Amino acid sequence: MPSLFNMPVDKLKGIGASRAILYNKLGVGSVGELLRLYPRTYEDWSNPCRISEVSEDTPCCVRAAIERALKPARIHGNLIIFKFIASDGYDNITITFFNQRYIYQKLLEGGEFIFYGTIKKYSGNYEMSSPTVSDVNSAGIHPIYPATAGLTTKQIEAAMRQAMSLLPPKMNDPIPADIIEKYGLCSLDFAIRKIHFPDSFEDVENARKRLAFEELLILQLGMARLKGGGTKEKTSHIVNKDYSSEFERLLPFRLTAAQRRAIEQCIADMKESAYPMNRLIQGDVGSGKTAVAAAVCYTAIKNGMQCAFMAPTEILATQHYKSLSELLTGSGIRLALLTGSVTVAKKRVIYDALENGEVDLVIGTHALISDNVAFHSLGLVITDEQHRFGVKQRAALISKGANPHIMVMSATPIPRTLALMIFGDLDLSVLDELPPGRQKIDTYLIDSGKRNRAYNFIKKHIDNGNRCYIVCPLVEESETELESAENYIKKLKKTVLGGYGIGLLHGKMKPVDKNEVMAAFVGGKIDILVSTTVIEVGVNVPEATVMMIENADRFGLSQLHQLRGRVGRGKEKSFCILVSDNQSNNTRERLSVLCRTNDGFKIADEDLRLRGPGDFFGSRQHGLPELRVASMSSIDMIDKTQAAARKILETDPGLRSKEHRGLYFEISRLFAKVGNTEQLQ
DSSP, X not given: OHHHHTSBGGGSTTOOHHHHHHHHHTTOOBHHHHHTXXXXXXXXXXXXXXXXXSOXXXXXXXXXXXXXXXXXXXXXXXXXXXXXXXXXXXXXXXXXXXXXXXXXXHSOTTOEEEEEEOEEEETTEEEEESOEEEEGGGOSEEEEOOOBTTBOHHHHHHHHHHHHHTSOSSOOOSSOHHHHHHTTOOOHXXXXXXXXXXXXXXXXXXHHHHHHHHHHHHHHHHHHHHTTTTOOOOOSOOOOSOOHHHHHTTOSSOOOHHXXXXXXXXXXXXXXXXXXXXXXXXXXXXXXXXXXXXXHHXXXXXTTOEEEEEOSSHHHHHHHHHHHHHHXXXXXXXXXXXXXXXXXXXXXXXXXXXXHTOOSEEEESGGXXXXXXXXXXXXXXXXXXXXXXXXXXXXXXXXXXXXXXXXXXXXXXXXXXXXXXXXXXXXXXXXXSOOTTOOOOEEXXXXXXXXXXXXXXXXXXXXXXXXXXXXXXXXXXXXXXXXXXXXXXXXXXXXXXXXXXXXXXXXXXXXXXXXXXXXHHHTTSOSEEEEOGGGSSSOOOTTEEEEEETTGGGSOHHHHHHHHTTSOOSSSOOEEEEEOOOOOHHHHHHHHHHHHOOOHHHHHXXXXXXXXXXXXXXXXXXXXXXXXXXXXXXXXXXXXXXXXXXXXXXXXXXXXXXXXXXXXHHHHHHHHTTTOGGGGO
């Protein structure tokens, strides 16, 4: 449908400039995009029920005739109630509308209509409030769209019918015929027409299956092309000797079996193949990924390579620099830290040392991809929390070497389905074992009425020589991050914790100021660190034993789990307190997951199920476009589309053939929404 994607949505009758703005809020700027705005659910008006047979609070459809209209009643100032008595031939029902004056002209006595809504029974009488109303000729399955303020689902349906009339008699299908046949898919023409206006729910199921397959296939192809078009080039950086045993002898502790397994897999990748290693090291908070990275760097460097380790924040880069320096003490390996706050003079020294091969391992932030950075022999690139980087940033660092080995580390447990999508070209090593000494963190969910008890609990821990984090997200939408935290501290100083050292850490602070605050917290000059989510990753304070998270319902489960991981890093028993006044059953159930388990992978699966991939990382920097119909929880379909994508790329990696022209267009369109089209060329 390329031509319809070039037609602005305001070309449709009844959609002017102001209404087009409302459509833009739904991601619809063209008629083609409107046709790709799929219903979020459906109302079945095809089988009206008898009023007396309907279960209370269950949406239903009844066909009833208006017997009489009651006199409008004004309540609460300007609120006017309009009531009608209707009958289905067996029972009467009172139907109520609020402030809908036009309804008197529509629901005339004797007229028969279809009403869709929920029925309640009061003292033997049936009532339905604010139902959807339609004439009896509208029976069937009706689409319900994701409307927005000022734009109703009925208005979208009317526009959709106009858009459907502009479709050609038969649409070009981007999916090759052999794939459609192999996976039992309906045509795009059938899918688009029936997803909006189905004759049966079987139509809906077939349409959704087809459209979900197409979305995932296009996503797989797009991600593969972003990662290099599905092709691999050989590397000259080969490991001739494994030095991991020599590295382990340097350590003051024993590696876990999971760490040893991951190290062996990485070194085998670099030793036994002519192609670069491409491996994801995935482990829960505290599983020892940094030690794995140090071991692999040790072997790579001993084999003549330079290593670059990129972290998303300066705090995390500094933390890794400190940890790696300690792990590699006595090894003779030369390390450098390169971040934005390093002085210009110091940067020049580091640039020269990297280019001359006088630095073996550089740890840094985005400063590593500066044009001034050149390597003597970059053989291994490590990115931490890769989903926090844009595709271009990762590619820029990798391009500074000649097909270097790639290791990706993530402390964010990612469900297998999402890992397949984002890291589909990476081999996977899972650190499913915590080092000795890591304790289970007890987690409690409370409301604000118990906040003072929580403060007393924190006081007890501080008096025992420990420290505490309090995470303070925005309380009011009008507040800034800083205002919210500062206001919280003012209130905190009036409690039992007012006499202790209280520090503030937030995202707007300069790196040097952040480091100063963290140094004070690590050194014990600050007892309580009030912070925004800037402390989610990269902070290691063994003395911190309590993490209190205000407004916990504002976070995803995986993000809460990451925050919780800032405590429990020492020998003392640690605790996490979630504070939320949200009494929604869904919210309480979601937060209680954290109270039941410390398993980050179980939490991640639940988070994906509840929130979907768009919210999983709290950011779209991972380059994953929004899916409208496909589900990331469908491992079977992801596996099938991954196989189909591989088959297509094997024969036509550039998607330049006539057969794949439609796929190329759809990939460009989908990825344009996250700004990745340049990388697809």
